[in-house]
Amino acid sequence: MDTRVLIVGAGPTGLTLACDLARRGVAHRVVDRDPxxxxxxxxxxxxxxTLEVFADLGVIDQVLKHGGPYPPMRAYRGREVVWERPMREVSPPRDDVPYPNGLMLPQWRTCLILRERLAELGGRVxxxxxxTGFEQDDDGVTAYLDGVPVRAEYLVGADGGRSTVRRGLGVGFAGETDEEHRxxxxxxRISGLDRNHWHFWASDDPVVPLLGACPMAGTDSFQVTTTHLEEASVEGLQELLxxxxxxxxxxxxxxxxSSSWRPNVRMVDRYRVGRVFLAGDAAHVHAPTGGQGLNTGVQDAYNLGWKLALGGEVLDTYEDERLPVAAEVLGISSALFRRALRGGRDAVDRSDPALKQLGVNYRGSALSVELRAKPGTVRAGDRAPDGWCGDRRVHEVLTGPGFAVLAFGRARFPGAHEVTYAPAFDVVGDALAVVRPDGYVGLFADTADEVSPYLDRWSR
Incomplete structure (x- = not known):
């Protein structure tokens, strides 16, 4: 083999996967056709x-340094301000949720931060x-990079909505493109416009432009959106504004x-064909409402990385876990887009807790084993909440590429971290939790003799 894993596409999904593999010492290559x-x-x-994932990957400090909160939204009709409101309620950090609010960070900066982290881990794009093509057999995948054959154990297509990998697999991409709403x-840059608001100009009159201008955190630029131009130019945007x-x-x-976009809502019916996997926009594309697309791709990669490192039957759980999540997220973003088309103040309300992706669970997965006689609110398959193990946060002791065991009450297991305060787990009495490398509870058990069989099966 020339490499263990070949990743095609160096957007947020591919870079997240590359960073995860690099910190595990898994041989990989990540390629992108963009020069x-x-x-x-x-x-x-x-x-x-996603912020929790980035904390685990070691990039949260850079993300927080360059990112910022969403500004309040201000809507105008001409010069007149017709309403103003926060995009969503700002919540303080909690013991169980260290990053309760979304963060604005332009995608180019996210990619740059991940590339820099990959370089620190010894990798590169x-x-x-x-x-240009690929073929697979029982032992591996032969991929052709600019016509040159490269042999890999696994191939991952993280190459966007027009994925070459997906097309090569012949996997369907069911859904629809709305040609009406472009x-x-x-x-x-817009001089003279304050950077303390996300500005919107709208009217019921079809001859009056619809225009949005959002100041991008960590930059001196605005992201401008409009439905009244065929393509972006300084002159056209100036006249419109x-x-x-x-x-x-x-x-x-x-x-x-600049980019021209039409609502494109599609997803695959398979995430895996043999030794080839799909992730991110190669597997699902969303309406931008709700900010779900990039984040869902990051979660795909975070779910897949540790499984590729282990290989074997654990790889069968990738599609089982991620395909239903993508379907649900697709529904959320599509519903928000339809609401936006109806207009009004609620059109841009993105306060739905589901958008934070903290409630995603894998309870139906083969990896999720709930053995307690009296389960609490958090069960096997759920995200492990934060809390305290003495003077260390639960998420801190979970940081790293391996499985971890948490001990509640008087339960004990060799190498387990003793939880001293974590009410969000809703554990009464004694219990042991095995937390997967991606921060989800794999096993909840009452006794120690149930932990070793789980670890023997899934962590090696």
Missing amino acids: GTFAGSRGKGLQPR ETGVEL QVIADV TRASGRDDLVVGDLTW
Whole structure:
């Protein structure tokens, strides 16, 4: 084998997977046909569960340094402010949820942070390298990179909605594209416009533009969105902004990235074919409402990384766990988009707790074994809440690439971390929890003799 895992695509999904494999010492290559680095803001919202993943991968400090909260939204009709409201309620950190609020960070910065972390772990992205085909057999995958054969044990397609890997597999991508609602997105500077609000100009009159301008955290640019242009240009955006706002003191300049987007809601019916796996936008594409797409891709990668490291039957659980999650998230983002089309103040309300992705669970998975006589609120398959093990946070002792055992009450197991305060687990009496490398409870048991068989089966 030339490498153990070949990752095609170096967006947030592929980079998350590469970082996870690198810290486990798993031989891998990550290639991307783009000769440079992604330059756009695109997926700018990081949900609380993604922040927990980034904490485990060692990049949370950089994410918090460069990111910021979403500003309050302000809607206008011309010069007049017609309403103003926060995007969502801001919650204080809790013992069980260290990052309760979403964070704004342009996608290019997220990718840069992950690339830098990958380099720290000894990896790198091979840019300007294109997958031109592949074939697989019982022992591995032969992929052709710019026509040159490369042999890998596994291939992962994290190469976006137009995935070459997915097409090569012949996996269906069911769904629909809404040709009626087209949107242009662009990163620009706008002098004269305050950066303390996410600005919207709208009207019931179809000849008056619909325009949004969101100040991007950690930058001096705005992400501008509009349905009234075929393509972005400084001149076109300037004319649109002046007409929508009724102001001539707002000056558009320095367009650094733009994209034309139509609502595209699709997903695969398989996440795996033999030794080839799909993740991120290669497996599911969403409406942007709710900020779910990038985050769901990160969760795909975080679920897959440790399973690729172990190999064997644990790989069968990737599709079983992630496909239902993608279907549910697709429904949430689509419902939000339909609500946005109806307009009004509720159109941009993104306070639904499901958007934070903290409630995602794998209770039906073969990896989730609940053996307690009296289970509590948190069960096998659920995200492990935070709490305290003496003077250390639960999530701190869980950090790293391996399984961990938590001991509640008087229960004991060799190497287990004794939980001293974690009410969110809702454990009464004595219990032991085996937490998977991706932070989900795999096993809940009353006695120690039930822990070793689980670890023997799934952690080796």
